Amino acid sequence: MADTDSTPSPTCATCSKTEAVGGSPLQKCGGCRTTFYCSKDCQKADWKSHKTACKKSDSTNSGTKRNGNGTFQSSKATMEAMLGLNTTTWLHNRPEMEVYTLLIDSYRMRVEDEYSFRGDVDDDSIYGGGDPTKGFRRFLLKAEKRPGVLPSWWNAEKRNACIAKGDSKDHWSTLHCAVEKSDVQEHYKNPSMPMQLRMLAEEIIGTNVMAS
Template identity: 45%
Template sequence: MWTYNYADRNYFPGEYTAAYITCSEKKADWKTHKKVCAANAQANAGSGTQSAADANATQSTKALEADFPKPFHRLDAKTWLHDRTEKDTYKLLIDTYRLRLDDDYTFTGDVDADSIYGGATDGGRAGFRRFLKRVERNPDLLPRWWTPAKAEECMRYGTDSASWSDLGCAVEKHDVSEHYGNQLMPMQLRMFGEQVLGTGPGGQKGAAMMKMQMAVESGGGSASTH
């Protein structure tokens, strides 16, 4: 059994190694596949770093078309995706799904048969479509312009093998942080995923961390990104 803390998301080295080997025994070739995907993600991510001054910034404009202040307040209000462009919305939905896949694989060993972790031959599209349907059960989470036709556009957005948003490639926490130039983006994705799926990674709840980050945004504390 390994330890996972929602608040800081640290891997505990010895325990994590044992857990990863167990998962690797399920899918012997997945470790190699993840290395290839990680290399692709790095190539598409850019090299932005985050200073202490912008540690609680929404996200880097190099990865999204528009920034919004106080993202954790928006998450709490369930308006995190509201007023975003179509491209940004598609991208964030895809990354919420991909990071949750990796979290489930890493922390609990859970693998969906219709995901690339489960050997899906369609590039993971069926698994992502199922995730989108879960999102659509909570329509208030989506922008007002969302329609079934937009859902299909979102699916197509994830099929470009040359782009960051390729559903056929896995991402990990550090890939997301580097791509968006924001160490808090994995936390945002995980909290949005919790609103969609009902629980956070490993069955944890993010309510306490949400309150902490909202206090930071209101000037009442310091950001936790670990």
């Protein structure tokens, strides 16, 4: 007798591929957590049709509301309290090279999230194949417009030094290498580090990665 109570196996929302026995599992959309994809390429291809339903689901499930600039203020405040940090002063009182590293990795985390969650790829990013320092420079210029986010010693010379560090390929925090959540956790030996980097990027850019 057939088992009528069995749960159907998930399929990729783009190509309808199912999970292979013993193979890699399908991945859930990071926004709604209900739609499955077999690859980042399929997620990117489906984003235009999926994003409206995804954002509605994300807003409903999170119990938070967006403010005028698209950020999730209540969840951000909650996460800051949980992690014991303030993103507007998080970079203060740190050594110069550490500040550079955290800015680079925050930007890399944001580029990865925009690609994974929204299917967005800038030409001047590691995914777009262009010069990744251009996108990073825009990121730093935005940071400079956010009162208090950068240390008091920051200036144009420091900005250029930070970009030069990101452009170098002889260390882990390089703009020429993509990074994922698990990479960050392993490198920093801190499971909350991806969230901290994401929150810094949100503070700088002014929007949650799932906002329009």
